[in-house]
Amino acid sequence: MKKIINAPEDFSSETVEGILYAHPDRLKALDGDLQILVRADDVKKGKVSIVTGGGSGHLPVFLGYVGKGMLDGCAVGNVFASPSANKMFKMIKGCDNGAGVLCLYGNYGGDNMNFDMACELSDMEDIKTMQIRVSDDVASATLQEKKKRRAVAGLVYAWKIAGAAADMMLPIEEVAEITRHALENLRSMGVALTPCIVPMAGKPTFSIGDDEMEVGMGIHGEPGIEVRKKMTANETVRVLMDKITEDMPLFAGNEVAVMVNGLGGTPLEELYICYREVFDYLARIGVVIYSKYIGEFATSMEMAGMSISILKMDDRLKMFLDYEANTPFFTNANR
Amino acid sequence: MKKIINAPEDFSSETVEGILYAHPDRLKALDGDLQILVRADDVKKGKVSIVTGGGSGHLPVFLGYVGKGMLDGCAVGNVFASPSANKMFKMIKGCDNGAGVLCLYGNYGGDNMNFDMACELSDMEDIKTMQIRVSDDVASATLQEKKKRRAVAGLVYAWKIAGAAADMMLPIEEVAEITRHALENLRSMGVALTPCIVPMAGKPTFSIGDDEMEVGMGIHGEPGIEVRKKMTANETVRVLMDKITEDMPLFAGNEVAVMVNGLGGTPLEELYICYREVFDYLARIGVVIYSKYIGEFATSMEMAGMSISILKMDDRLKMFLDYEANTPFFTNANR
Amino acid sequence: MDKLKLQNIKEIFAKISSTMDDNKDLLVELDSKAGDGDLGISMSAGFRAVINSDAMEKNNIRKFLMSAGMAVNEASPSSLGTIIFIGMIGGAKRLGDIEEIDARDAGNFFLGSAEAVMEKTGSKPSEKTILDSIIPAAQSLINSEKDLLESFADAYEAARQGMLATKEMKAVHGRAAYYQEKSIGFQDGGATVGMLIFESIYKYLQNQ
Amino acid sequence: MDKLKLQNIKEIFAKISSTMDDNKDLLVELDSKAGDGDLGISMSAGFRAVINSDAMEKNNIRKFLMSAGMAVNEASPSSLGTIIFIGMIGGAKRLGDIEEIDARDAGNFFLGSAEAVMEKTGSKPSEKTILDSIIPAAQSLINSEKDLLESFADAYEAARQGMLATKEMKAVHGRAAYYQEKSIGFQDGGATVGMLIFESIYKYLQNQ
Numbered sequence A, B: 001m002k003k004i005i006n007a008p009e010d011f012s013s014e015t016v017e018g019i020l021y022a023h024p025d026r027l028k029a030l031d032g033d034l035q036i037l038v039r040a041d042d043v044k045k046g047k048v049s050i051v052t053g054g055g056s057g058h059l060p061v062f063l064g065y066v067g068k069g070m071l072d073g074c075a076v077g078n079v080f081a082s083p084s085a086n087k088m089f090k091m092i093k094g095c096d097n098g099a100g101v102l103c104l105y106g107n108y109g110g111d112n113m114n115f116d117m118a119c120e121l122s123d124m125e126d127i128k129t130m131q132i133r134v135s136d137d138v139a140s141a142t143l144q145e146k147k148k149r150r151a152v153a154g155l156v157y158a159w160k161i162a163g164a165a166a167d168m169m170l171p172i173e174e175v176a177e178i179t180r181h182a183l184e185n186l187r188s189m190g191v192a193l194t195p196c197i198v199p200m201a202g203k204p205t206f207s208i209g210d211d212e213m214e215v216g217m218g219i220h221g222e223p224g225i226e227v228r229k230k231m232t233a234n235e236t237v238r239v240l241m242d243k244i245t246e247d248m249p250l251f252a253g254n255e256v257a258v259m260v261n262g263l264g265g266t267p268l269e270e271l272y273i274c275y276r277e278v279f280d281y282l283a284r285i286g287v288v289i290y291s292k293y294i295g296e297f298a299t300s301m302e303m304a305g306m307s308i309s310i311l312k313m314d315d316r317l318k319m320f321l322d323y324e325a326n327t328p329f330f331t332n333a334n335r
Numbered sequence C, D: 001m002d003k004l005k006l007q008n009i010k011e012i013f014a015k016i017s018s019t020m021d022d023n024k025d026l027l028v029e030l031d032s033k034a035g036d037g038d039l040g041i042s043m044s045a046g047f048r049a050v051i052n053s054d055a056m057e058k059n060n061i062r063k064f065l066m067s068a069g070m071a072v073n074e075a076s077p078s079s080l081g082t083i084i085f086i087g088m089i090g091g092a093k094r095l096g097d098i099e100e101i102d103a104r105d106a107g108n109f110f111l112g113s114a115e116a117v118m119e120k121t122g123s124k125p126s127e128k129t130i131l132d133s134i135i136p137a138a139q140s141l142i143n144s145e146k147d148l149l150e151s152f153a154d155a156y157e158a159a160r161q162g163m164l165a166t167k168e169m170k171a172v173h174g175r176a177a178y179y180q181e182k183s184i185g186f187q188d189g190g191a192t193v194g195m196l197i198f199e200s201i202y203k204y205l206q207n208q
């Protein structure tokens, strides 16, 4: 296990400690609980709160997006494991500004169940909550069963849009509405070349041949659509883009935001080589790239691979996407 | 070879094409030459130019730092190979604003020779150049032979300081002076856990046991000080920090800037776990962290490992470090 | 003994905890077939947390079960921990404030648990989950005319049969669902946990 | 033939290019012992670039050598490409504007090359580099009283001896320097390139 860690069981808590040491002006642990991270800077009074939660091992997802114009809080689980309902509840309570709390998280069994319970607990204390689950991964279920799809890097767009809407002081119903609108126009898909190792388990999440790639892989190593012989970067991008545009047709003149996301072990060079083909692919069908993120935004520790997310834009979404976001891990100040 | 690439020989040029597709408002290829990247945005008239050059495979190093408050141009070589003197010369000429050009690059044989020749060619055309070589890697030679040391992630601090000084419109002699002053107070050292693969070679740059780490590794896979049995994150940090502080003593009350840099294949979680121990280490000796960068700043493609850089601060350096920097790959807007 | 008091229930949780420890490897193996292989670790940690939590200080069955559920949720880093938590809250609500539990009450607790899980997660019997061992056992308890020990002997057997039946089922929930048809042929790890819970209670009662 | 004209020199570069192609694997192997193993690829690419470059259109020896040097620098992605470039510029400057080259001129060209490299990179003879085969050959040419072919036969032999002598030397420059004492015992790749250049010229002359 080629990791620079201390005791495997301390992986998540030491990561959070490191983050709190580094960014004490931006993030804090609620009541000292390392599983409950909230903003340490000034949050606008009366603003709708946007919160999330999920397992560790995906930095900058999840807690890296807590900050201005994005999230207000995050419940942090162990590696690839949901935080408990109780932690989520405390986090929701700690973030509430009286305008309601939107729980915006990835569609994974454990997180779904725990957020359901946490919202029930919140309800008992008269905290208004809403839930929206992100299901952007086209590889994980058919379009008919879209609700079953899991989340991948598209989460970042969901938080970006919702976070901006909340920071503009929109009421929770409108924040939810624009977020749902964004999610309807969002699709992602990825490939994995190598597995990663959960520190406590100490062995790879799956096995794959040296000349193979897993097409449609989830960020915890969930199986994808098929294992294929290795393809070139251009072929890989075309397979992903074909599947995405089959699910959400794009036409000449459409504008999109593009994210080419590295899963943790893939060099930035390769992501730009992929972006090059995404650009050409979209140019061939006359689609205009309005904005792009290229880098590591949602990872699986040291997994090699990448995912593409496409958000179909309109004038409303542009306003929210362009709105300032600033967290210790993410900013659009240099885009 | 688990890479998402097309033909190995196109790796560097396709990377640059992807970057130019993505950031046409920020970067351009001089006369369409993909090996010569310069700023596409407005550069202050009469400003000293800061330029660099080096091989591909280290993103964001080198060309990722071309932008406001950092570099004006970069000559791009093949993977781990110096660009030619002629490309450097054209790049220098293209960047000159009449106030002189500071060539600020890593101390590597090929780059040194080519920049020497490029500066001669520049001289023949009456372009004023100065050269400063970065030698921050304490593992690569003794303190007595400091000039022989190679460069690692400390390059980023060198560009940050020089770029700020130039953007403040200081004359070239003063830019060079403050840069040298920063370099005197800069030390780095790293460890590698896995090799990387140069696309054209198709095989690992070195071999290392499954339970070993190479202490003091260079960013092209140059041998370090010793191969050791794998250590915990805390032990690893202490080995690096001991060596750095032996070379450049730090005393209670000193202030430092800290960079914990991932080499490409190491998850961000692990970098924060390392930062946690850097923080504790410095706290134990009473040293104050003035600023920190934690992430991937100078990589070796998919190599697993990390390096620590320490810049000892004073009031002058603070001013330059805090100055705005904004490139498509780097900003201090969210630090 | 024909009724379980709070103290017995606390002791039963201690027994369940040691059973999960003993079966850690088996559960890991079952969960590895069509899952991520953490079930053994998760159950062992979840139930150990109960006996080290402040639940043990509660002096009322409902409160004990609720905080025991919270403890499982907190400490077991996987889905079944959450499902057991949901079940324990639902079951405890169904029991209400009760001082002692007989076989029928126990059956109601487990049925209430299963119903809460079904309501919250949308799962149903025959979908290769813990429900497939818990529900038959709960029904057996509710319909039992025998004494406590014998009732739980029957329930244990019903849970075991339910567990074995999962071999033929296709997974619909959790990670196993990704394996679709390939999940057929393997016994479900969660259903095995259900069986182990009844095994623990039965063995505890045998020693009284 | 007792003097080389521009056309001969161009043909010699074609010969060097094919020699480097033929010895690609050998050079890779030598450079792998205490380096990064790219020397064969780099030399093959560097000299092939010359014969495909606009240097071939130059009508003057000095200009040809200068732009041939630039072509090597551009196309060969490693240190020796740059060193050869530096050498060729330095050597060409030493020759000045000359129409034909005899053995002594050739010796001066190579010595000028070596001196430029020493001046710019700080290397010296006996430091396990290309200098160790080039300098003895250059000196042999300068002191030669024989005809062109025999002079180059001697120079080739001197280069070969110089190359063999690098086995005993400790590397001071480039990547090999990291290997320190461990570099002793292996023949230097760069010195081998120097020998191959003289082998190419000699063989070219033999066929005239």
Ligand SMILES: Nc1ncnc2c1ncn2[C@@H]1O[C@H](COP(=O)(O)OP(=O)(O)O)[C@@H](O)[C@H]1O
Residues within 6 Å of the ligand: A109, A110, C031, C035, C036, C037, C038, C039, C042, C077, C078, C079, C080, C081, C083, C117, C121, C122, C123, C128, C129, C130, C131, C173, C174, C175, C188, C189, C190, C191
């Ligand atoms: N919706 C559900 N309802 C009931 N049981 C479920 C449900 N989803 C999963 N399970 C049970 O959980 C078990 C897997 O648990 P666990 O290993 O904790 O999950 P994971 O590691 O995937 O989070 C399955 O064997 C199944 O019995």
Ligand SMILES: Nc1ncnc2c1ncn2[C@@H]1O[C@H](COP(=O)(O)OP(=O)(O)O)[C@@H](O)[C@H]1O
Residues within 6 Å of the ligand: B109, B110, D031, D035, D036, D037, D038, D039, D042, D077, D078, D079, D080, D081, D083, D117, D121, D122, D123, D128, D129, D130, D131, D173, D174, D175, D188, D189, D190, D191
């Ligand atoms: N300063 C120097 N002067 C002369 N020759 C040198 C010098 N440095 C390196 N060399 C030669 O270059 C050879 C290595 O070349 P090459 O493989 O192109 O370098 P690298 O791959 O390390 O950039 C060595 O075998 C040595 O002969």
Ligand SMILES: [Mg+2]
Residues within 6 Å of the ligand: C031, C035, C036, C037, C038, C039, C078
């Ligand atoms: Mg599991």
Ligand SMILES: [Mg+2]
Residues within 6 Å of the ligand: A080, A081, C036, C038, C077, C078, C079
């Ligand atoms: Mg799990």
Ligand SMILES: [Mg+2]
Residues within 6 Å of the ligand: D031, D035, D036, D037, D038, D039, D078
């Ligand atoms: Mg080499």
Ligand SMILES: [Mg+2]
Residues within 6 Å of the ligand: B080, B081, D036, D038, D077, D078, D079
């Ligand atoms: Mg090389």
